[in-house]
Amino acid sequence: MLLQHDDTTEGGRSLADQAFLRLQDRLILLDIPPGSPLNEARLSEEMGVGRTPLREALKRLESEHLVVTYPRRGTFATTVDITALSEISQVREVLEPLAARLAAERHGGAARERLLRLRDQLEQPAAEEREDTLRWDVAIHRAVYAAAGNAHLETTLTRYGNLATRIWCVAADRIPQLQEHIAVHTALLTAVLEGRDEEAATIMLEHIRDFEEQVRKVL
Incomplete structure (x- = not known):
């Protein structure tokens, strides 16, 4: 089944919101494994969104402690803190x-x-x-x-x-x-x-x- 966030369609959300919600669920269900890098170019192509909304989404995900960005290294899925x-x-x-x-x-x-x-x-x-x-x-x-x-x-x-x-x-x-x-x-x-x-x-x-x-x- 697909996760449901609310009763609105994706068409009512900004591209950054759509990217955030889709990546959020991939991260929490470990479809993106903990510690793995997030390739912006690949994600942008997969989700059909530009780099700007994708980066907005990644910033929000960082504030939710689901990704972490290191200077000159890139963005990674956070590890699971048992x-x-x-x-x-x-x-x-x-x-x-x-x-x-x-x-x-x-x-x-x-x-x-x-x-x-x-x-x-x-x-x-x-x-x-x-x-x-x-x-x-x-x-x-x-x-x-x-x-x-x-x-x-x-x-x-x-x-x-x-x-x-x-x-x-x-x-x-x-x-x-x-x-x-x-x-x-x-x-x-x-x-x-x-x-x-x-x-x-x-x-x-x-x-x-x-x-x-x-x-x-x-x-």
């Missing part, structure tokens, strides 16, 4: 349940149709590959952030969620319960859509704690 797991989880354990609660209070708000689509797709039986499972996780969390209706909260959680996903990707091949971890999303989306705010917050908190526990078992 030691940051505890600090990232501490932030997410506070803010992710808040986002779920706010989203439920608004019954999904402007993102309601997006949440409904995701729940319907989740309920369809499919043999998901590991990579697809991880994409589901990212897409659903981002939809809940959007449904909370707080742009500052959404920006903060997207940043920390991206960093957590990179750690998740490093560990995913060794986590036997990966599919079960994702399965709770149906209950989460239902609680949000039906306005059960405390239940949504509780499910999200348990989900985040399970994430850290599963990763720690294999790292």
